[in-house]
Amino acid sequence: xxxxxxxxGKMIDVQQMIERNKNKKSFGERIEKIxxxxxxxxxxxxxxTTVGILFTLLRESIGFFSNVSLIDFYTGTSWSPWSxxxxxxxxxxxxxxxxxxxxxxxxxxxxMSAIFLSEYANDKVRRVIKPVLEVLAGIPTVVYxxxxxxxxxxxxxxxxxxxxxxxxxxxxxxxxxxxxxxxxSLSEDAMNSVPNALREGAYGLGATKLEVVFKVVLPAALSxxxxxxxxxxxxxxxxxxxxxxxxxxxxxxxxNPTESIQTMTAFIVQAATGDTTFGSTIYYSLYAVGMTLFxxxxxxxxxxxxxxxxxxxxx
Amino acid sequence: MLGQNExxxxxxxxxxxxxxxxxxxxxxxxxxxxxxxxVLLFYRVLxxxxxxxxxxYIMNFPAPYPEKAGIYAGLIGSVFLMIIVxxxxxxxxxxxxxxxxxxxxxxxxxxxxxxxIQNLAGVPSIVFGLLGLxxxxxxxxxxxxLIAGGLxxxxxxxxxxxxxxxxxxxxxxxEIKEASYGMGASKWQTIARVILPAAIPGILTxxxxxxxxxxxxxxxxxxxxxxTAIYTLPDSLLAKYTVMPIQIYNWTGRxxxxxxYVAGAGIIVxxxxxxxxxxxxxxxxxxxxxxx
Numbered sequence: 086x087x088x089x090x091x092x093x094g095k096m097i098d099v100q101q102m103i104e105r106n107k108n109k110k111s112f113g114e115r116i117e118k119i120x121x122x123x124x125x126x127x128x129x130x131x132x133x134t135t136v137g138i139l140f141t142l143l144r145e146s147i148g149f150f151s152n153v154s155l156i157d158f159y160t161g162t163s164w165s166p167w168s169x170x171x172x173x174x175x176x177x178x179x180x181x182x183x184x185x186x187x188x189x190x191x192x193x194x195x196x197m198s199a200i201f202l203s204e205y206a207n208d209k210v211r212r213v214i215k216p217v218l219e220v221l222a223g224i225p226t227v228v229y230x231x232x233x234x235x236x237x238x239x240x241x242x243x244x245x246x247x248x249x250x251x252x253x254x255x256x257x258x259x260x261x262x263x264x265x266x267x268x269x270s271l272s273e274d275a276m277n278s279v280p281n282a283l284r285e286g287a288y289g290l291g292a293t294k295l296e297v298v299f300k301v302v303l304p305a306a307l308s309x310x311x312x313x314x315x316x317x318x319x320x321x322x323x324x325x326x327x328x329x330x331x332x333x334x335x336x337x338x339x340x341n342p343t344e345s346i347q348t349m350t351a352f353i354v355q356a357a358t359g360d361t362t363f364g365s366t367i368y369y370s371l372y373a374v375g376m377t378l379f380x381x382x383x384x385x386x387x388x389x390x391x392x393x394x395x396x397x398x399x400x
Numbered sequence: 401m402l403g404q405n406e407x408x409x410x411x412x413x414x415x416x417x418x419x420x421x422x423x424x425x426x427x428x429x430x431x432x433x434x435x436x437x438x439v440l441l442f443y444r445v446l447x448x449x450x451x452x453x454x455x456x457y458i459m460n461f462p463a464p465y466p467e468k469a470g471i472y473a474g475l476i477g478s479v480f481l482m483i484i485v486x487x488x489x490x491x492x493x494x495x496x497x498x499x500x501x502x503x504x505x506x507x508x509x510x511x512x513x514x515x516x517i518q519n520l521a522g523v524p525s526i527v528f529g530l531l532g533l534x535x536x537x538x539x540x541x542x543x544x545x546l547i548a549g550g551l552x553x554x555x556x557x558x559x560x561x562x563x564x565x566x567x568x569x570x571x572x573x574x575e576i577k578e579a580s581y582g583m584g585a586s587k588w589q590t591i592a593r594v595i596l597p598a599a600i601p602g603i604l605t606x607x608x609x610x611x612x613x614x615x616x617x618x619x620x621x622x623x624x625x626x627x628t629a630i631y632t633l634p635d636s637l638l639a640k641y642t643v644m645p646i647q648i649y650n651w652t653g654r655x656x657x658x659x660x661y662v663a664g665a666g667i668i669v670x671x672x673x674x675x676x677x678x679x680x681x682x683x684x685x686x687x688x689x690x691x692x
Contacts, residue, residue, distance in 0.1 A: 117587060123495065124503060125499055127492045128496040128504075130496070131516060131520060131558055141534040198431040201427035202431065205427060218431070224616070224671075225616025225617070225645055226619075230649070230652065232441050236441075293416050293420040294420050295420040295424070296416070316522070323524025323526065326649065330649070353623065354619060357529070357625075385522075
């Protein structure tokens with residue numbers, strides 16, 4: 086009897102344990118099911134951000150284009166929103182001028198740095214110089230703006246006496262300095278991934294290092310190099326603080342780099358700092374300009390992605 | 401005849417070798433240009449700003465006179481803003497990375513999220529400012545407040561954190577995951593107790609580097625209305641605020657020369673904070689690099 090009871094008691098214990106374990110398991114299972122859902126929600130935030138950007142730019146731009154015609158906006162050559170003239174060409178021209186100057190500075194210097202680091206420098210030198218060069222990319226743009234206004238412009242004025250305090254030249258130049266590490270780093274990565282067997286083949290035929298660089302390494306790494314340049318250009322187009330501080334606030338359709346200009350980004354800052362009332366045409370013009378800027382950079386980024394995907398050399 | 405030919409070849413060879421040498425020097429000089437500008441920039445900022453840098457400068461609010469102006473409101477504002485940015489961007493970023501690396505099926509939707517994150521990283525920061533202005537300032541009606549600025553910046557650095565966290569999660573060796581599964585752990589148990597602890601140094605390093613980008617950002621905060629003259633510290637999420645880069649921008653724009661020195665001193669403080677953050681990131685990376 087006793088034994089029976091005891092064993093019955095034990096059986097109950099075991100049953101309880103099984104029940105308890107079952108409950109535990111179902112709690113655990115529930116977590117296992119909830120977690121991926123929660124993680125998916127978080128992943129959706131980045132998608133929502135994109136949707137939000139498109140939605141904002143489109144909706145407010147449509148508000149703008151109900152006041153100003155699309156044709157006037159894109160074909161007009163005078164930008165002075167405070168007197169009702171909304172021809173965006175001077176802002177686009179200013180952005181392109183800055184981008185052109187920056188590219189002329191950054192592409193030769195960045196590419197030559199990349200060749201030096203990848204092909205000529207030994208490991209020790211590369212390990213020191215590459216991170217130091219990348220510090221240039223980490224400096225806040227407001228600091229660059231300060232540097233452009235208080236140092237680069239006075240320096241240039243020593244050579245070009247007519248240079249105004251605000252001018253496209255020093256703004257574009259400093260933007261170029263800022264994007265050097267982008268060109269240099271990404272191009273160097275592309276050159277590094279060219280297999281050594283290709284170089285050695287050329288050396289075996291008696292080529293000098295320079296000939297190997299120009300006839301083997303550069304052609305083999307071309308897609309990566311071009312992608313790096315396009316990305317750097319996209320960065321220059323979207324750059325805001327340097328040009329706001331150093332290049333001026335004069336919408337000016339000119340290709341004279343010594344003049345003061347205004348970029349799309351600088352106008353957005355100017356209009357946002359001024360007392361722009363919510364719902365006014367100037368308020369909406371922020372978004373129409375922002376939309377144009379967004380399309381410019383998006384196209385550049387897509388081109389860069391297309392190049393590095395389509396023309397990637399697999400070794 | 402043969403001697404003539406040999407001489408020609410020798411000449412040509414010498415020319416090629418010399419050309420190689422010349423261009424090597426040119427490439428080296430081009431590399432030096434970037435470094436020289438870095439040195440010039442630091443030198444310029446230090447010499448301009450050091451005279452105005454003092455404990456008073458760090459502890460003072462902005463003032464109408466250069467000698468009395470200080471960066472206290474900006475410094476504390478930046479710290480508060482970074483706390484908000486860190487909370488939102490790290491939680492959402494790490495969760496996104498875990499989803500993409502551990503849960504996401506290999507399908508079009510996952511590819512879409514990946515491409516989307518890549519493209520977000522290329523959107524100019526000022527466009528994020530416009531996003532924040534529409535949604536956080538007006539639609540959610542936060543106004544020009546700390547929380548509106550913080551959320552805008554969190555979205556801005558989210559792609560950077562996702563990519564860094566993805567790399568950290570991916571670099572956890574498959575063996576220790578399999579060991580965890582082999583002992584009967586479930587997927588989430590493996591993630592929470594094995595993968596995340598192993599990935600934390602990488603995640604932290606990436607997060608600090610992303611935050612150091614956010615702390616120097618100016619443009620989006622101008623758009624979402626960070627103030628320039630603030631005489632109290634923000635006491636709630638819905639308080640007005642300013643940050644260091646905004647103060648520096650404001651001082652740089654003033655015509656009197658003294659304000660440039662005030663701005664220079666502000667830049668020294670900003671760069672010091674950046675240096676501190678990056679050193680911490682490097683320390684974490686070096687300390688934990690060899691553990692796995």
